[in-house]
Amino acid sequence: xxxxxxxxxxTAQNKRALLIGISEYNTTQSDVSxxxxxxxxGANDVDLLAxxxxxxxxxxxxxxxxxxxxxxxxxxxKNLALSCKSGDIVYIHFSCHGQPVEDMNGDEEDGWDEALxxxxxxxxxxxxxxxxxxxxxxxxxxxYFRTIRKNVGPNGFVYVVLDxxxxxxxxxxxxxxxxxxxxxxxxxxxxxxxxxxxxIDKRGKMKVEKSATMxxxxxxxxxxxxxxxxxIKEKGKYYGSLSYxxxxxxxxxxxxxxISWTEHxxxxxxxxxxxxxxxxxxxxxx
Numbered sequence: 001x002x003x004x005x006x007x008x009x010x011t012a013q014n015k016r017a018l019l020i021g022i023s024e025y026n027t028t029q030s031d032v033s034x035x036x037x038x039x040x041x042g043a044n045d046v047d048l049l050a051x052x053x054x055x056x057x058x059x060x061x062x063x064x065x066x067x068x069x070x071x072x073x074x075x076x077x078k079n080l081a082l083s084c085k086s087g088d089i090v091y092i093h094f095s096c097h098g099q100p101v102e103d104m105n106g107d108e109e110d111g112w113d114e115a116l117x118x119x120x121x122x123x124x125x126x127x128x129x130x131x132x133x134x135x136x137x138x139x140x141x142x143x144y145f146r147t148i149r150k151n152v153g154p155n156g157f158v159y160v161v162l163d164x165x166x167x168x169x170x171x172x173x174x175x176x177x178x179x180x181x182x183x184x185x186x187x188x189x190x191x192x193x194x195x196x197x198x199x200i201d202k203r204g205k206m207k208v209e210k211s212a213t214m215x216x217x218x219x220x221x222x223x224x225x226x227x228x229x230x231x232i233k234e235k236g237k238y239y240g241s242l243s244y245x246x247x248x249x250x251x252x253x254x255x256x257x258x259i260s261w262t263e264h265x266x267x268x269x270x271x272x273x274x275x276x277x278x279x280x281x282x283x284x285x286x
Contacts, residue, residue: 013156014088015058015255018080020073021046021095022119024065035124037117040183041231042095045163045243049093052250058091068096070118070134077144084151089255090215091159092145095240097183098164098229099123100198101137102190112188112196114138114166114225125191132189149214156215157257163222163240165229166198181231181238183222198226203281204266210285218259219283220246227278241275259286 021042043064050060061076077092084090097117114137115121121134149158165184188196201224208217222229222242231238245268253261259282266280 014085015053015056015091016080016084016088017049017053017058017060017091017093018063018076019046019049019053019060019093020063020068020076021093022065022068022097022117025097025119035122035126037097037121037123040097040181041238042163042183042240044237045095045240045247046093048239048247049243049250052247053091053255056250056254058255066119068118069120070136073118073136081144081147081151084148084156086151086153087155088152089157089159089257090148090152091161091255093161093163093243095163095243097185098162098166099135099185100166100188100196101132101135102188102192102194104191105139111194112199115189116141116162116164123185123187123189125189127191131191135189145217146209146214149211149217152215154212154215157255158215158217159255160217160219161242161246162219163229163242165223165227166225183229183231183240200226202279204279206281206283208283208285214285216257216285217283218262218286220262220265221281221283223278224281230275230278232272232274241269241272241278242280245269245272259284 023039023041023043025037025039046062046064050062053060063072063076094116099115099117100112101115103111103113115135118134122130125131220242230241232241232244234244245265248268249261249264262282269275269280
C-alpha cells in the first residue's frame with residue numbers, strides 16, 4: 001500500500017491554466033484614435049472559462065483588462081513555464097485583439113508575423129515613439145510554448161486557445177441586438193509602410209512540431225488568417241465565439257490528452273449561422 005501511494009503521488013498530474021482576456025483597451029470610446037484599439041469583451045471569456053476550469057480542479061491564473069499589459073503577460077507565461085512539472089496538463093487562453101506584424105527575420109513565407117495585442121500596445125508604428133515592443137509576436141510565443149512542452153514532457157499535454165484575429169476590422173458596434181463586434185485589424189504593423197495582404201489558406205487542421213521529449217500540443221484559433229473573428233451575444237453578454245463554444249464543450253468534457261473534444265467545438269461553430277464566414281483552425285502535433 002505504501003509503495004502504491006508513493007507511485008501515484010509521483011505520477012499525479014497537475015492542471016494549470018493561464019487565462020488572459022482584455023475588454024477595456026480604452027477608458028472611453030469617444031477618444032479612440034487610429035492608433036488605439038477599440039474595446040471588446042475578452043474579459044467575459046475569462047470569467048466564463050475560469051468557472052468551468054475550476055470545476056476541473058485547474059490551478060488558475062487570470063489576467064484581465066488594464067493588468068494585461070505586455071510585461072505582465074510575459075512574466076506570467078514565464079512563471080507558468082517554470083512551475084510546470086512532468087505530466088501536467090496546461091491550458092493557455094488569449095482573448096484579445098490580434099495584428100499582423102511585418103516579418104523582419106525572413107522566417108515567414110508571406111512576409112508577416114502574427115501578434116497578440118496587450119492592453120498597452122499601439123496599432124501603428126511610429127519611429128522613436130512606438131516600435132512594436134509591446135506586441136507579443138508568434139515567434140516569441142512559440143518559444144514559450146516549446147519550453148512548457150519540454151517541462152511537462154511526453155506524459156503531459158499543452159492546449160492553447162487564441163480567440164483573437166489578424167484580419168479583422170476592429171469594428172465595435174453599439175451593442176444593440178444586431179451589433180457586430182470583431183477582434184483584430186486588417187491593418188498590418190509595418191516599419192516600412194508595407195500594405196498587409198492576408199494569405200488565403202483554407203486548411204482547417206495543420207501539423208506542428210512533434211518530439212519524443214516534449215508534450216503534444218493542440219492550438220485552437222478562432223478563424224483563418226484572412227477571416228474576421230466575430231463576437232457573439234448570449235444571454236445579454238458578448239463573448240468570443242471560440243471561447244463560448246470551448247466553454248460549452250468543457251462543461252461536460254474533462255481536459256486531458258484526448259483532443260477529440262475540439263471537433264465538437266468545431267461542429268458548434270459551423271452550426272452557428274452568425275459565424276457563417278468564420279472557420280476554426282486546429283494546429284496540433286498529434
